[in-house]
Amino acid sequence: xxxxxxxxxxxxxxxxxxxxxxxxxxxxxxxxxxxxxxxxxxxxxxxxxxxxxxxxxxxxxxxxxxxxxxxxxxxxxxxxxxxxxxxxxxxxxxxxxxxxxxxxxxxxxxxxxxxxxxxxxxxxxxxxxxxxxxxxxxxxxxxxxxxxxxxxxxxxxxxxxxxxxxxxxxxxxxxxxxxxxxxxxxxxxxxxxxxxxxxxxxxxxxxxxxxxxxxxxxxxxxxxxxxxxxxxxxxxxxxxxxxxxxxxxxxxxxxxxxxxxxxxxxxxxxxxxxxxxxxxxxxxxxx
Amino acid sequence: xxxxxxxxxxxxxxxxxxxxxxxxxxxxxxxxxxxxxxxxxxxxxxxxxxxxxxxxxxxxxxxxxxxxxxxxxxxxxxxxxxxxxxxxxxxxxxxxxxxxxxxxxxxxxxxxxxxxxxxxxxxxxxxxxxxxxxxxxxxxxx
Numbered sequence: 001x002x003x004x005x006x007x008x009x010x011x012x013x014x015x016x017x018x019x020x021x022x023x024x025x026x027x028x029x030x031x032x033x034x035x036x037x038x039x040x041x042x043x044x045x046x047x048x049x050x051x052x053x054x055x056x057x058x059x060x061x062x063x064x065x066x067x068x069x070x071x072x073x074x075x076x077x078x079x080x081x082x083x084x085x086x087x088x089x090x091x092x093x094x095x096x097x098x099x100x101x102x103x104x105x106x107x108x109x110x111x112x113x114x115x116x117x118x119x120x121x122x123x124x125x126x127x128x129x130x131x132x133x134x135x136x137x138x139x140x141x142x143x144x145x146x147x148x149x150x151x152x153x154x155x156x157x158x159x160x161x162x163x164x165x166x167x168x169x170x171x172x173x174x175x176x177x178x179x180x181x182x183x184x185x186x187x188x189x190x191x192x193x194x195x196x197x198x199x200x201x202x203x204x205x206x207x208x209x210x211x212x213x214x215x216x217x218x219x220x221x222x223x224x225x226x227x228x229x230x231x232x233x234x235x236x237x238x239x240x241x242x243x244x245x246x247x248x249x250x251x252x253x254x255x256x257x258x259x260x261x262x263x264x265x266x267x268x269x270x271x272x273x274x275x276x277x278x279x280x281x282x283x284x285x286x287x
Numbered sequence: 288x289x290x291x292x293x294x295x296x297x298x299x300x301x302x303x304x305x306x307x308x309x310x311x312x313x314x315x316x317x318x319x320x321x322x323x324x325x326x327x328x329x330x331x332x333x334x335x336x337x338x339x340x341x342x343x344x345x346x347x348x349x350x351x352x353x354x355x356x357x358x359x360x361x362x363x364x365x366x367x368x369x370x371x372x373x374x375x376x377x378x379x380x381x382x383x384x385x386x387x388x389x390x391x392x393x394x395x396x397x398x399x400x401x402x403x404x405x406x407x408x409x410x411x412x413x414x415x416x417x418x419x420x421x422x423x424x425x426x427x428x429x
Contacts, residue, residue, distance in 0.1 A: 043374040045382045049407060052347045060349035060405065061334050067428050071355035161330065169333040213354060217404035219378075220351045257404070 006147050049080035060219045065110035065195040068075065068214055073114070075211055078202045080115035084108065089283025095135055095233055098243075099183040100282045102131040102171060103190020109164045110141045111198055113157050121160055128167055132174075135183065140174035141167050148169050181283040182235050185227045189244065190282060192224070196251075197279050200272035204265065215255045215271065222246055240281055247274045309365045313337060314423035316363025320393040321425055324359045329427035333362075337423035340412045346426060348408040352400045356428045360408045362394040364422045369415035371422060378405045389413075 044163040072078055088105050091098045105127050112120040125148030132138040132145075144167040151159040168191065175184035196215070203211045228236060228245045235241055251274065314335055321331050336348050352358055362373040369389060375384040375398040383406065386397035400406065412420045 003419065043372070043382055043387070043409075044313070047376055047380045047382075047409070048345065049376070049378070049380045052345075056344075056346055057407075058336050058346060058348040060351055061332070061336070063351050063353070064332065066330065067353055067356060071353050074355050151408050158330070162333075165330075213403045216403045217351050217405075219349055258400070 005049070034055040055149075060223050062192055062220065062223075064168065065107050066113075066161050066165070067192065068195060068199055069110060069114050071214060072199070072202060072211065075208065076206065078114075078206075080111060081117060083111055083198050083201060084115055084117065084120060085279075087282070087283065088124065091131060091134055092239075092284075093134075096186055096238055096239075097174075097240055097282065098131055099135045099173045099186035100190035100193075100240065102128065102135070103168075103187040103192070104194040104279060104282055105131060106164055106168050106171075106187075107191040107194035107198075109167075110161065110195070113160050113164070114159060116155065118152040118155055125149040125152065128171075132171055135175070135180075136178065137171055137174035140170040144170055172275060182231045185224075185231070186241075189224055189227075192220070193244070193275050193278050193282070197272060197275035200268050200275060204268045204272050207265045207268065209262045212265075212268050214258060215263050215268070217255060218252070221248055221252045221255065225252075243281060244278055247278055250274060291390040309421040312365030313363055313421040314425070316365060316392055317361050317423040317425045318363070319429055320361035320363050320395055321359065324395075324427055324429075327429070329357075329359055329429045331425050331427035335423055335425045337421070339419040339421045340410070341419055342412050342415050344412060345419050346410045346422075348410060350406050350408060350426065352398065352403070352406045354400045354403045357397065357399045358426055358428050360396045360398070360424060360426045362422060363409060364392045364412075364415075364420055365394065366415050366417050366420045369417065369420050371420070372411050372413055373424065374409050376407045376409060377402070378407070381402070 054123055085108060088108060089101050105124055109121060109124040109128070110218070112124060125145045128141055128148065129138060129145035132141045144163050147163045148160055148167065151163060168187065172184040172187055174179065199214060225245070225248055228241065228248070231241065251271050252270055255263060257263060314337060317335065318331070319363045321329070325331060338346065340346060360373050360375060362371050364371055368391070370389070371394050372389050373396050374382060374387065375396045377383050383400070384398050386395040388395050396408070398406065408424060410422055410424055412422065
């Protein structure tokens, strides 16, 4: 992507390295020289968020597992290989189950990247395609699936991570295009549940308050609950979705932090047990 | 068109090509604003937010951020001579960004969360020759 150097300005950065001086990014250097003209316009130190009408607030975006795993890596060296599931699960033919399963499989991909397990990542790339086919969105992820496999073969982990993130967005986008927004939400939810299961598994094995704090995601829980509430009665009343809704409601009070309150080891264990049960249900063909 | 870009993809199919192009262009400019940070090792999400705002109007974008990561929020618009801003607040409404810049159609804000939780990126069109100005916001983490 070319840069309009006379338009783009950024803050000075001591870490600017030689790579930025490449011709492609010559515009950035020009912009750096003019950084002083970029205004860091003053913003109020405090605002009253309650004054924002609901319509002026965008829903929270669901974080990808890497955002959390990045932090975990900085806090220690988790045994990512030990967190990988042996089986990616089986599809039942139920579209809701397949959507949730697809979310867990993509999340598994992020874990496999952390574990630098190229064989597993390649399996996951192929499975993403299979599951996408089962719900009619395979065209959206053919290229992504191939890219995941190719980049895992090359052990280009940052690129695999990007492709997994892209696969998630492409699948969701294709589902929305097919007026299957509910299924798109289930893909995100499946990914979040598997990601939370792994996060709590790691934290419970070596509890530290700053690790447990990663579970403090109240608005995200509210968002998922709102999405489930607004789903069609057929989906909302399905056994799997009902189980998930119940679990989300039980998790919500356990992840509250602030005013001296921390997420306890007991809460972490409880959340891990609950999300594990849900993952088992999702990955079972009986769902 | 006040939904996340992913969600508005369909809606865009129903509107004239010229208007659709402006939203796509706004996203391109947001990614342009992000390019230097990609070089610094930030991973930018393919998910994005976008819409249109009148001059002086604001939009609050909720984001779940994690203590231990750094986040760049990058904003762009396709509107020539428009000026936009983005600022990051915590859930109590306190300004928390550690860096901020704004120049014409581009703006950016860096935040290193002191706590894991919900944060709000406040997007505003400061000035624009257009009645409604299309904008797009992306974020990256490291």
